[in-house]
Amino acid sequence: MTHTLHRQGIPENLGDDYVILAMSAKGINEAGSAEKLREVLRLALRHEPVNAGDMKTGNILEKTAEEIIERVTDTSIVHVVFNDLDAVVQVLGELKSADLGVSIVISGLFSGTRECCQSAGLELAPHTVEYSLGVWGAKERLPDEQVLQLSTMCGHGMVSFNLVTRMVEEMAAGRLTSEEAALQLAEPCVCGIFNPARAARLLREMASNEPVSGRRHGTACLRGAEL
Numbered sequence: 001m002t003h004t005l006h007r008q009g010i011p012e013n014l015g016d017d018y019v020i021l022a023m024s025a026k027g028i029n030e031a032g033s034a035e036k037l038r039e040v041l042r043l044a045l046r047h048e049p050v051n052a053g054d055m056k057t058g059n060i061l062e063k064t065a066e067e068i069i070e071r072v073t074d075t076s077i078v079h080v081v082f083n084d085l086d087a088v089v090q091v092l093g094e095l096k097s098a099d100l101g102v103s104i105v106i107s108g109l110f111s112g113t114r115e116c117c118q119s120a121g122l123e124l125a126p127h128t129v130e131y132s133l134g135v136w137g138a139k140e141r142l143p144d145e146q147v148l149q150l151s152t153m154c155g156h157g158m159v160s161f162n163l164v165t166r167m168v169e170e171m172a173a174g175r176l177t178s179e180e181a182a183l184q185l186a187e188p189c190v191c192g193i194f195n196p197a198r199a200a201r202l203l204r205e206m207a208s209n210e211p212v213s214g215r216r217h218g219t220a221c222l223r224g225a226e227l
Contacts, residue, residue: 003155004079004107004193005132008148011109013202016083017153017195018108018116020044020091022100023077029101034074036100041069043098044080044091051081053192061186061196083197085116092120146206150199154189163188171207178203 004019022040024033045052045065053059057071072078082088088106095104106113110131117126135142142148143161151159167181176184182199 002105002107002130003191004105005130006152006155008145008152011111013149013198014109015112016085017198018082018085018088018106018112019079019193020082020088021077021079021105021107021193022102023105024074024102026075030074032074033102034072034076036102037074037076037078038069038072039098039100040095040102040104041065041072041078041080043094047082047087047091048084049080049082049087050195050197051186051189051192052079053190054078055191058190059186059192059194061183061192077191079192081193081195083195085112088116089119092116092122096120096122146202146209149202150185153194153199154191155193156189156191158188158190159185159194160188167203168206171203178207 002021004021007014007017009017022037024030024037041052041054045060051059051061052065052068053063054068054072054076056073056076057063057068060068080091082091092104092106106116108116110129114126117123143151143165147161147164150164151157151161153159163185167176167185170176171178171181178200179196181203182196185199186194186196
């Protein structure tokens with residue numbers, strides 16, 4: 001299970017949110033894989049992702065791409081986020097040609113991930129599909145669905161609910177633009193899987209529909225990861 005699967009939302013606001021991640025397998029091809037993972041980042045960064053990173057170093061919003069690439073190790077998991085399906089297709093096609101021998105995962109809506117894989121010339125039937133079943137338990141303790149759509153873009157929960165509502169308040173007071181607020185939310189997500197472009201759009205919607213409730217409503221759309 002990958003931490004990129006748990007983004008909440010609806011198809012209309014998840015359709016431009018795709019994460020590609022690469023990793024080696026412990027005990028199988030881990031030794032000497034650092035340079036292969038660096039090449040994944042180099043290749044993907046040429047296609048102008050909205051975010052990228054390695055949890056050992058940080059994301060490109062707080063570190064330089066060169067620093068992140070330099071510090072990649074055999075045990076790193078590198079991540080790249082796109083809001084353009086054409087870019088995803090190009091990256092997957094180039095990764096197929098490069099044949100680096102590390103695991104590549106694309107995470108997003110099932111329809112979009114399948115389309116990208118097929119357009120890139122990959123197998124029509126992926127060998128593995130993972131999906132999130134949503135949230136179980138005392139869901140009444142969760143915040144509003146709008147808050148969750150933003151906070152769940154960090155799969156390790158580093159973007160707090162209170163920070164999201166604070167950013168909306170700052171925007172309403174005219175102290176931050178939606179883009180500035182989105183970058184502040186993205187910084188704590190060390191892995192670099194937070195999508196600031198989607199966040200800016202969601203923040204504008206939240207600011208126009210104040211106040212933000214502390215109660216959850218609506219249903220989440222399932223995301224999938226194809227390997």
